[in-house]
Amino acid sequence: MYRIRCAVLLLAWVGLMGAGPGCRRPAEPQAEARRTIAVIPKGTTHVFWKSVEAGAKAAGAELGVEVLWKGPLKENDRALQIAVVEQFVTEGVAGIVLAPLDNVALLRPVRAAAAAGIPVVIIDSALNGEAGRDFVSFVATDNRAGGRIGGAELLRLLGGSGRVALLRYQVGSASTDNREAGFLEALAPYEGIQLLVENQYAGATVGEAIQKSEEILDKLREADGVFCPNESSTYGMLVALRKNNLAGRLTFVGFDASPDLVQALRDGEIDALVVQNPRRMGYEGVRTMVAHLDGTDVPDRLDTGVELVTRENMDDPAIQALIAPE
Numbered sequence: 001m002y003r004i005r006c007a008v009l010l011l012a013w014v015g016l017m018g019a020g021p022g023c024r025r026p027a028e029p030q031a032e033a034r035r036t037i038a039v040i041p042k043g044t045t046h047v048f049w050k051s052v053e054a055g056a057k058a059a060g061a062e063l064g065v066e067v068l069w070k071g072p073l074k075e076n077d078r079a080l081q082i083a084v085v086e087q088f089v090t091e092g093v094a095g096i097v098l099a100p101l102d103n104v105a106l107l108r109p110v111r112a113a114a115a116a117g118i119p120v121v122i123i124d125s126a127l128n129g130e131a132g133r134d135f136v137s138f139v140a141t142d143n144r145a146g147g148r149i150g151g152a153e154l155l156r157l158l159g160g161s162g163r164v165a166l167l168r169y170q171v172g173s174a175s176t177d178n179r180e181a182g183f184l185e186a187l188a189p190y191e192g193i194q195l196l197v198e199n200q201y202a203g204a205t206v207g208e209a210i211q212k213s214e215e216i217l218d219k220l221r222e223a224d225g226v227f228c229p230n231e232s233s234t235y236g237m238l239v240a241l242r243k244n245n246l247a248g249r250l251t252f253v254g255f256d257a258s259p260d261l262v263q264a265l266r267d268g269e270i271d272a273l274v275v276q277n278p279r280r281m282g283y284e285g286v287r288t289m290v291a292h293l294d295g296t297d298v299p300d301r302l303d304t305g306v307e308l309v310t311r312e313n314m315d316d317p318a319i320q321a322l323i324a325p326e
Contacts, residue, residue, distance in 0.1 A: 035094040036066045037289055039282065040084050042101040042125065042173075043075035043204070046231050047258035048278050052124070055282030056097065063290045068093070075232075076170060076204035078105045085109040089116050094293055095136075097285040099124035103174035110135055119292055123285040125175035131300035136292045139285045139302045141276045143175045146255065146306040147182025147229065150274045153308055154187075154225050154253045157271055161192025162224030162251075167213060167237055168201045169230050179229040179255060179274075196223050202233035209236020214244070223250055231256035234273075238264055257309065257323040265311060273309045275322050280304045 039056045041049045053069050060067035068088070072080040081101055086109055088096055096113055098120055100106035107129050110120050120135045131138050154164065166183060169176035187193045196219045202209035209232050213220070217240070220226065228234040234254030238261070241247040247269040254261060255274045264270045281304045288298050313319050 034064060034066045035290075035293065036068060037095050037097060037286055038068045038070065038088040038093045039097040039286065040081065040088070040099065041069075041071040042081070042099045043077075044071050044073055045205075046075075046256075048231050048256050048276075051278035052099070052282035052285075055279035055284075056286045057282075058279075059283040059286035059290075063287065065094070065286070065290055067286060071099075072101070074204050075101050075173075078102050078172075082106065082109050085113060089113045089118055093118060095289040096120045097282075097289055098122055100127050100174075101125070102172040103128045103177075104172065107134065119289065121285050121289045121292070123281050125173060126178070127174070137288050137298050137300055137302060139281060139288055140175065140304060141281070141306050142303050143178035144182040144185075146274045146276070147179035147184075148186045149182075149306065149308050150179070150227055150229075150253045150255060150272070151183040151186025153272045153274075153310075154183075154227055154251060155190060155193070157251045157253075158193075158225050160190055163194045163196050163222055165197035165216065165219055165223045165226045166195065166200075167197065167209070167216070167226065167228050167233055168199070169233050170201050170204055176229040183227055183229070202228070202236055204232070206232045206236045206239070209233045210239050211236075213237045213240030217244060220244075220246060220250070225251035225253070228254045231258055231261070234261055234270075238269060242269070262309075262314070262323050265309065265314060268311070271310070273323075275307050275309050275319075277305045277307075277322055 041052060043049060057067050070084055103126055107127055111134055113120050121137050122135050123139045129135055168180050197216050200212060200216055202212050213236055228237050252270045253272045254270055257273055257275045261273060265273055284302055284304060291298050309319055309323060
């Protein structure tokens with residue numbers, strides 16, 4: 001009886017402690033925790049941002065990182081975008097890819113993220129800081145060049161002279177500030193150009209852009225050409241021109257592509273669109289962040305490209321990839 005009891009105790013002890021190093025069961029493999037990259041756009045409603053999101057998530061899938069996409073609904077909600085940055089810092093993500101909707105207001109939270117050991121890559125719109133110190137890199141369109149391209153095309157279509165309206169986007173948006181500046185630079189040498197509208201702002205939404213376009217309707221009726229610097233201002237202007245029987249009657253150069261804007265170009269209501277590569281912007285933003293986290297040197301500035309789209313070239317395969325992405 002004593003021997004049986006000892007044998008039972010011995011078996012129980014072996015069961016608890018394992019069978020020894022020579023015959024231990026192999027441990028279950030544990031999945032390596034994936035790094036998490038937060039991508040914060042200016043807003044989440046425009047078609048442009050949906051393409052940025054697609055590119056960011058494609059990079060995440062390719063590089064084996066988790067991409068979290070979160071931002072304000074409207075592109076004028078500075079407080080909410082700051083709160084989103086602070087939330088991701090508190091959660092301890094590996095890095096943040098940010099499109100700042102205000103080039104000044106977002107500098108403090110970006111610096112706070114860096115101080116907490118969370119690097120930030122800036123995309124789309126510049127921040128009033130220094131790459132390599134305040135943030136890792138700036139991945140974006142050369143917006144000033146894009147504005148110059150739009151201005152040069154409007155000049156070409158007008159034959160170098162005419163009355164022109166510029167509907168700006170909104171104060172504090174560095175990307176569109178630079179497009180507007182580039183547009184005006186292109187027009188400056190031409191004495192035959194008269195600026196009828198120069199300092200009016202469309203606002204953050206299509207609805208606001210429609211309202212502002214209708215407020216300057218008298219000037220638009222006098223104008224020969226008009227330029228708008230982003231998707232929502234371009235579409236808002238288009239709607240206002242349609243409502244007032246002006247669509248197709250004045251030369252119209254816009255910025256960015258959406259299905260509605262591309263169709264308006266095909267139909268002759270818009271004469272040209274300056275188009276970015278938002279999918280590449282999202283992709284390169286995440287790729288640059290992962291490279292930085294891996295200890296690879298990354299450039300301070302990465303230009304993601306800009307193209308002029310007209311009815312003549314809009315069916316070219318390279319252009320179709322920009323205006324009708326999968």
